Amino acid sequence: xxxxxxxxxxxxxxxxxxxxxxxxxxxxxxxxxxxxxxxxxxxxxxxxxxxxxxxxxxxxxxxxxxxxxxxxxxxxxxxxxxxxxxxxxxxxxxxxxxxxxxxxxxxxxxxxxxxxxxxxxxxxxxxxxxxxxxxxxxxxxxxxxxxxxxxxxxxxxxxxxxxxxxxxxxxxxxxxxxxxx
Amino acid sequence: xxxxxxxxxxxxxxxxxxxxxxxxxxxxxxxxxxxxxxxxxxxxxxxxxxxxxxxxxxxxxxxxxxxxxxxxxxxxxxxxxxxxxxxxxxxxxxxxxxxxxxxxxxxxxxxxxxxxxxxxxxxxxxxxxxxxxxxxxxxxxxxxxxxxxxxxxxxxxxxxxxxxxxxxxxxxxxxxxxxxx
Amino acid sequence: xxxxxxxxxxxxxxxxxxxxxxxxxxxxxxxxxxxxxxxxxxxxxxxxxxxxxxxxxxxxxxxxxxxxxxxxxxxxxxxxxxxxxxxxxxxxxxxxxxxxxxxxxxxxxxxxxxxxxxxxxxxxxxxxxxxxxxxxxxxxxxxxxxxxxxxxxxxxxxxxxxxxxxxxxxxxxxxxxxxxx
Amino acid sequence: xxxxxxxxxxxxxxxxxxxxxxxxxxxxxxxxxxxxxxxxxxxxxxxxxxxxxxxxxxxxxxxxxxxxxxxxxxxxxxxxxxxxxxxxxxxxxxxxxxxxxxxxxxxxxxxxxxxxxxxxxxxxxxxxxxxxxxxxxxxxxxxxxxxxxxxxxxxxxxxxxxxxxxxxxxxxxxxxxxxxx
DNA sequence: GATGAATGAGCCTTCATTCAT
DNA sequence: AATGAATGAAGGCTCATTCAT
Numbered sequence: 001x002x003x004x005x006x007x008x009x010x011x012x013x014x015x016x017x018x019x020x021x022x023x024x025x026x027x028x029x030x031x032x033x034x035x036x037x038x039x040x041x042x043x044x045x046x047x048x049x050x051x052x053x054x055x056x057x058x059x060x061x062x063x064x065x066x067x068x069x070x071x072x073x074x075x076x077x078x079x080x081x082x083x084x085x086x087x088x089x090x091x092x093x094x095x096x097x098x099x100x101x102x103x104x105x106x107x108x109x110x111x112x113x114x115x116x117x118x119x120x121x122x123x124x125x126x127x128x129x130x131x132x133x134x135x136x137x138x139x140x141x142x143x144x145x146x147x148x149x150x151x152x153x154x155x156x157x158x159x160x161x162x163x164x165x166x167x168x169x170x171x172x173x174x175x176x177x178x179x180x181x
Numbered sequence: 182x183x184x185x186x187x188x189x190x191x192x193x194x195x196x197x198x199x200x201x202x203x204x205x206x207x208x209x210x211x212x213x214x215x216x217x218x219x220x221x222x223x224x225x226x227x228x229x230x231x232x233x234x235x236x237x238x239x240x241x242x243x244x245x246x247x248x249x250x251x252x253x254x255x256x257x258x259x260x261x262x263x264x265x266x267x268x269x270x271x272x273x274x275x276x277x278x279x280x281x282x283x284x285x286x287x288x289x290x291x292x293x294x295x296x297x298x299x300x301x302x303x304x305x306x307x308x309x310x311x312x313x314x315x316x317x318x319x320x321x322x323x324x325x326x327x328x329x330x331x332x333x334x335x336x337x338x339x340x341x342x343x344x345x346x347x348x349x350x351x352x353x354x355x356x357x358x359x360x361x362x
Numbered sequence: 363x364x365x366x367x368x369x370x371x372x373x374x375x376x377x378x379x380x381x382x383x384x385x386x387x388x389x390x391x392x393x394x395x396x397x398x399x400x401x402x403x404x405x406x407x408x409x410x411x412x413x414x415x416x417x418x419x420x421x422x423x424x425x426x427x428x429x430x431x432x433x434x435x436x437x438x439x440x441x442x443x444x445x446x447x448x449x450x451x452x453x454x455x456x457x458x459x460x461x462x463x464x465x466x467x468x469x470x471x472x473x474x475x476x477x478x479x480x481x482x483x484x485x486x487x488x489x490x491x492x493x494x495x496x497x498x499x500x501x502x503x504x505x506x507x508x509x510x511x512x513x514x515x516x517x518x519x520x521x522x523x524x525x526x527x528x529x530x531x532x533x534x535x536x537x538x539x540x541x542x543x
Numbered sequence: 544x545x546x547x548x549x550x551x552x553x554x555x556x557x558x559x560x561x562x563x564x565x566x567x568x569x570x571x572x573x574x575x576x577x578x579x580x581x582x583x584x585x586x587x588x589x590x591x592x593x594x595x596x597x598x599x600x601x602x603x604x605x606x607x608x609x610x611x612x613x614x615x616x617x618x619x620x621x622x623x624x625x626x627x628x629x630x631x632x633x634x635x636x637x638x639x640x641x642x643x644x645x646x647x648x649x650x651x652x653x654x655x656x657x658x659x660x661x662x663x664x665x666x667x668x669x670x671x672x673x674x675x676x677x678x679x680x681x682x683x684x685x686x687x688x689x690x691x692x693x694x695x696x697x698x699x700x701x702x703x704x705x706x707x708x709x710x711x712x713x714x715x716x717x718x719x720x721x722x723x724x
Numbered sequence: 725g726a727t728g729a730a731t732g733a734g735c736c737t738t739c740a741t742t743c744a745t
Numbered sequence: 746a747a748t749g750a751a752t753g754a755a756g757g758c759t760c761a762t763t764c765a766t
Contacts, residue, residue, distance in 0.1 A: 206736060207734090217736095221736085221738080
């Protein structure tokens with residue numbers, strides 16, 4: 001009655017953050033204050049559960065990033081995205097770590113990964129805009145996106161804040177900006 | 182026939198690359214053409230096995246990178262490291278993917294991680310040299326190292342080669358280089 | 363069908379009597395008509411299972427012995443205990459042998475042993491009473507108890523009955539009775 | 544070269560006393576400073592090893608008891624046997640405990656048990672003599688022997704010495720002595 | 725919908741035993 | 746005789762999943 005799908009997912013974030021992928025469904029259920037059977041009522045398969053967990057966290061990140069003002073210069077928009085992203089991660093580090101774990105461990109189904117990727121149009125839009133400006137290094141956009149994302153992860157894992165956070169953004173931006181002779 | 186510890190480890194790289202962390206020790210042994218018992222004769226624990234695997238691959242990378250000429254300018258040395266690193270990864274992509282998987286999945290013991298990190302003094306030396314030149318962004322060296330490593334991983338995963346590989350290096354170098362107004 | 367913890371334990375008595383300590387949990391489960399997993403659902407550990415088995419049998423013996431009339435002379439009470447004890451053992455020899463096996467083989471956890479010992483206050487009371495009468499040899503009561511118990515085991519193992527059973531009691535009683543010059 | 548069958552057995556006594564039946568042959572070999580293979584060179588089977596261990600300890604007890612003077616009165620001879628028995632056990636408690644463990648755990652082959660029993664003619668002779676005197680309770684001699692042995696075990700386990708040891712003997716003797724109206 | 729007992733396949737690990745050296 | 750690497754069957758235990766209530 002009190003417990004919904006999402007409550008179970010949210011409770012699992014902490015648990016998996018602490019104990020790693022590989023926690024048993026039993027422990028996940030217990031940690032959520034739910035019976036074994038209830039877990040499987042919501043998620044027919046452990047794989048389904050993991051994918052759902054991944055998607056939920058990713059969605060919360062996408063929501064946190066939201067949209068940026070199309071009329072602003074790309075770099076400003078990118079900076080805004082960066083700040084929101086890092087803020088989101090720092091506000092609940094477990095969520096960020098769990099996403100890294102699930103993706104890095106290769107336990108999320110590819111379909112879930114791409115479904116999640118689709119949520120981040122707000123981010124790709126910024127890169128698109130920058131690319132149109134000729135601001136960016138001539139490489140495939142997905143590659144540039146990956147380079148930036150990798151740096152967000154590093155920045156967050158390093159728990160940067162204050163000036164360091166801005167410096168980190170400048171580093172990321174520098175890496176993808178075209179440079180003139 | 183003579184099977185050594187290392188033969189088992191080498192054979193496991195392919196298997197884990199294909200089937201993910203989570204392969205059973207039985208499959209690992211079978212894939213190496215060795216009995217179940219033999220695996221545990223060499224590696225008392227599955228954890229020991231995984232750590233050993235991680236270390237072996239990391240060591241092979243460290244060997245491939247080797248040293249660079251101290252008299253060369255830091256950026257050149259860095260480029261050399263970059264090229265060797267990417268070449269190593271492309272010459273045996275499975276090894277690279279397995280390292281990402283093991284580390285990303287959080288299944289390697291921290292001690293093994295730091296033991297492996299110690300092997301890469303050849304890389305840190307280059308950053309040290311660059312830092313002394315005032316060439317680098319004023320951030321902790323380990324952070325800069327992490328930013329570069331993250332970009333290597335992205336580049337390798339993207340299977341870049343030719344000109345793109347050089348561009349990717351320039352991107353990484355740009356991210357950590359200090360910029361004047 | 364409904365299988366309880368106790369059904370599994372009861373079924374195990376025969377099996378262990380026949381095949382010795384060292385029967386696999388798999389065989390125990392199969393013999394009880396239960397799946398392997400069910401066994402571990404009730405007994406998290408084989409050790410837990412063994413302790414539970416020991417306790418269950420001991421408890422059944424304690425129940426069989428029950429209480430004796432405090433107003434009777436100690437020797438009569440002792441005789442009654444003796445008879446009930448032997449009768450219990452003969453009515454289900456496997457139970458008796460299993461207890462000897464578990465205890466003698468040193469596979470029962472000490473805590474279980476003392477927990478079981480606590481069940482036999484009905485027996486110790488009789489010795490206490492006799493001791494107060496000055497009827498007993500001046501030795502520590504636990505020692506006298508051990509001497510009697512040892513003789514019960516011998517008597518039961520020898521499958522004595524009829525007059526021999528009474529003689530055996532007289533022997534045991536003689537061993538702990540004080541003798542005048 | 545330095546290590547004989549018996550050295551391995553002797554070394555195993557302590558180990559099994561400490562760790563119970565169930566020690567692996569590997570540990571037994573290591574504890575004896577011998578290789579895995581050497582153990583199986585001497586004892587083709589673990590069962591063979593256990594039987595040999597049991598026999599060796601029993602033989603040492605039989606030797607310690609030796610013979611008693613046929614012209615002495617049975618009770619004196621019995622007392623002598625008792626004293627030597629207890630002394631033997633106290634001089635190396637591990638040996639005694641191991642015998643109890645092996646026998647009690649039901650891991651010794653019956654043939655080994657009877658082969659060992661045959662070594663104790665020195666003891667049975669005393670009972671025979673006493674029986675001929677009419678000194679004993681009218682029960683089968685093996686039963687009386689068992690009753691006495693059980694009490695030795697109790698006495699030894701209790702680590703009795705001094706006067707208590709004599710009292711314990713009197714108790715045992717009383718249990719098997721015929722009593723007149 | 726929610727529960728939790730029951731399942732059984734599968735996993736990691738142990739260990740007696742073999743055998744080439 | 747002595748060694749110890751190699752074996753593989755077997756064991757204890759876990760866990761995702763099912764299902765009757």
